[in-house]
Amino acid sequence: MDISRLLSRARNPIPTGIDRVEYEYARYLLAHEGHRLTFVAFHPAGLIAQVGTSAVRDFLDVMGPVWDGDTGLRARLPHMAQRLVQTVLLSCWTMPAYRGDSIYLLVSHHHLTRPRAIAQFLSRHGSLFMPMVHDLIPIEFPEYARPGEPERHERRMATVARLAAGVIVPARAVAQSLAPYMQGRPAQKHVHVVPHGLHVRLSGQGAGTMRFPADGRPYLVCLGTIEPRKNHLLLLNLWRQMVKETGSRSNTPRLILVGRRGWENENVLDMLERCPALRDNVLEYNDLSDPEVVTLLQGSAGLLFPSFAEGFGLPLAEALVLGVPVACSDIPVFHEVAGENAIYLDPTDGPAWRAAIERLLKQERGGDTSAKRGLHLNLFNWPRQVALGVQAADQTAAFFHSRSSHGL
CATH class of the missing domain: 3.40.50.2000 (Glycogen Phosphorylase B;)
Structure with a gap:
């Protein structure tokens, strides 16, 4: 799983919706899929490589309380994120090339404009790419986007169309918007609608x-x-x-x-x-x-x-x-x-x-x-929704690995 967005957001004590999605997927995978989990991150030099699981766990253990209002921990997050990003360059040369039934899960839009880095990672590790597309709003409503964002989002969708084996989306409306980009692509029949969960269990606190x-x-x-x-x-x-x-x-x-x-x-x-x-x-x-x-x-x-x-x-x-x-x-x-x-x-x-x-x-x-x-x-239970997202990724991987084993 790629946690690049969380690392890039370490200086922001208030999460966006996409921040929360990546956090909850990382937390769930640590708790329930740790035996087959490797965290990776993107380095600005154009590389994607492994970051240490224990260091990521420590980072998330601080990020969660910060989002819940613990101001005393805020100063620690940027330093922890910087150390994690620095390890990407080293592990790029030491990370073993996993061959087999591996899935590269990216649940934010982070670095989708860098298809070469993603393609190189997929090729080296024999991984199937499973991104999440949250929306196509910059393309459908360019009048509400920042300058240049519609073009950047077009590049993101082109990356998804070219490299993804399957896609997770939060709503049927997003799947319909994405459909023209998937026409004739490997992921066309593997777009899975998995609504987001919610973080409301702290009701009444604070x-x-x-x-x-x-x-x-x-x-x-x-x-x-x-x-x-x-x-x-x-x-x-x-x-x-x-x-x-x-x-x-x-x-x-x-x-x-x-x-x-x-x-x-x-x-x-x-x-x-x-x-x-x-x-x-x-x-x-x-x-x-x-x-x-x-x-x-x-x-x-x-x-x-x-x-x-x-x-x-x-x-x-x-x-x-x-x-x-x-x-x-x-x-x-x-x-x-x-x-x-x-x-x-x-x-x-x-x-x-x-x-x-x-x-x-x-x-x-x-x-x-x-x-x-x-x-x-x-x-809207987060563990339940993440489990459905993981199931969608596994189903997609099983389909493509089955085709590969039959020479299709």
């Missing part, structure tokens, strides 16, 4: 360090990086309108934005920083730990998720598990995740969102039964 106003005003949450694709501008304009209509900030519910500031978002930032009506009515938090996010969601009137496009939608799944009402965009992947358990809205229909917000504020929270939450917890 409350002692909460930084939110305790004045009793109701609030709703929007969770995700502040970037155009997430459609924060819709919500900010609605909140400005609500303040104008009520004539009083204290009579307006709060909107709490959780997520780091991204790119191409000048209009949103201008409103956050300069609009008087939003002051104290819209709060922004860029560095909340996982337990703080869970506690914040549990106390809210609901989650607002007006995104134009998503590959999965972890905040939506998290809200389902916690029994938090949701209003979200009417896009196919959200229907996959939430079924009938969300309010679906056109992401451009401001009046409909205003009505949904008022509905959430009036809604009682007693309708979600413990049995229903248990069903969602089972659906």
Whole structure:
């Protein structure tokens, strides 16, 4: 398994969704597949080679608590990651060339733009390549991407199409988007839909360090990086309108934005920083730990998720598990995740969102039964989902090794 993304994110104490995916796969494999597990990583020199299992375990033992809010451990992570990356160059020349039923698992998009390095690794070790494709959003919606990102993502998908034996995707919607790239390729019939799990078992912890106003005003949450694709501008304009209509900030519910500031978002930032009506009515938090996010969601009137496009939608799944009402965009992947358990809205229909917000504020929270939450917890259980991903990789490998043994 490749852990390059986790090493590259050692200076970031707040994980993204893809960070969490790679972490949970690494943790599961350590616990359940250690007898056949080798960790590898990419070096900027264009090499992929082994990193020590015990050193990776130590790294993950620090990274998990840091993500859960342990600030005392933050300074250790970058040094641990640097030492691990440095070992790649040495092990490149000492790592034995494993021949046989080996699988190279890459569950992030890290270094998919470096096909030569991946191809050389696969050739040397006789491995089958099993990447995870999280989404094709930069290609499908280039207007929401950073400059140059659509072209980079095209190169990533070309690498997957040329080198992969199979692919894991988090949703059927992603599989459909990927299908044209897989046409006539070896992985065409080996695209496996494996939804992500969730990290919500820390529910209720971390409350002692909460930084939110305790004045009793109701609030709703929007969770995700502040970037155009997430459609924060819709919500900010609605909140400005609500303040104008009520004539009083204290009579307006709060909107709490959780997520780091991204790119191409000048209009949103201008409103956050300069609009008087939003002051104290819209709060922004860029560095909340996982337990703080869970506690914040549990106390809210609901989650607002007006995104134009998503590959999965972890905040939506998290809200389902916690029994938090949701209003979200009417896009196919959200229907996959939430079924009938969300309010679906056109992401451009401001009046409909205003009505949904008022509905959430009036809604009682007693309708979600413990049995229903248990069903969602089972659906989004991380060990279960990783086990399905490993099973998909093994099934793909078995198919290709069977063909090889028969000379096909």
